[in-house]
Amino acid sequence: MDDAPLLRVRDLVTSFHTDTGVLRAVDEVSFDVPRGGTVALVGESGCGKSVTALSILRLVTTPPGRIESGTIELEGRDLLGLPEREMRAVRGNSIAMIFQEPMTSLNPVYTAGWQISEALRLHRRKSRRQARARAVELLKLVGIADPETAVDTYPHQLSGGQRQRVMIAMALSCEPKLIVADEPTTALDVTIQAQILSLLRDLQERLAMGLLIITHDLGVVAENAAHVVVMYAGRVVESAPVAELFAKPAHPYTRGLLGSIPRGGGAPARSGRRLRTIEGIVPDLRNLGPGCRFAERCPMRVDVCAVEEPALVPMGPGRSSRCWRAAEVSP
Helix, strand or coil: CCCCCCCCEEEEEEEECCCEEEEEEEEEEEEEECCCCCEEEEEECCCHHHHHHHHHHCCCCCCCCCEEEEEECCCEECCCCCCCCHHHHHCCCCCCEECCCHHHCCCCCCHHHHHHHHHHHCCCCCCEEEEEEEHHHHHHHCCCCCHHHHCCCCCCCCHHHHHHHHHHHHHHHCCCCCEEECCCCCCCCCHHHHHHHHCCCHHHHHHHHEEEEEEEEHEEEEECCCCEEEEECCCCEEEEEHHHHHHCCHHHHHHHHCCCCCCCCCHHHHHHCCCCCCCCCCCCCCCCCCCCCCCCHCCCCCCCHHCCCCCCCECCCCCCECCCCCHHHCC
């Protein structure tokens, strides 16, 4: 049982029912997060990453959203089968989420300390005094200067980096088994990004938590994740250990993402070499054709790509790819 993953997602389907049709934002997505391990879920905006994260915590707004099918298991416990009351006991306790924009996630009329304390009072039955003392400890843990003062500050009195640290303190308050970090550094400058990511790595190692990072930034992936799941148009198109994915991508979309990364701290601009781009646009998920969803944008497409979607097939230990020409993709 020790080898069993902490989080096991299988064939997850989450749809949005709109006036113009049904949009399957997450379409038969499967992946694992090991105990104490870090998995990155990557892809461009609109690929289904954040909806996957919200589905794990059953926070998809209904209507119009709906988790149609699949399983989400935390330590073997099926979260989709839990009554809402039991699911509320999981959120913030066993699984915590760090959102990408703390200013819209933090309540402006409550202090940082009150918001950190809330989960402790709810899930751990701490008194107000005990919860406040723990909030000060957590603010110190996440690197907030003068935590005894910061505990009584309001979100608008904090910098962007400080607000994100408060969000992390909130997530850590009940010592969860899994943290889901949805674009945790998007709104921050690069120096603060590095500090926040270093903090998350350090805390994860010290507290032995599982970490699922949702991001479009492959630089974040390279430095923080052990395994990568690449999504495109609601589907998983590639899954691999991080070193293997960067060395030998097995899907044209992954190869395109890697080709669009600036090298050498801005060397393309200095040398005059243009960054590669992925031509075209993401298909309309309400009106998909029969073939591969990436076919219209793929430089390696062949006739079969337009008429039949490939399956996600194994390519070695921990590796899989959804491409008819997967063996030819790697440079």
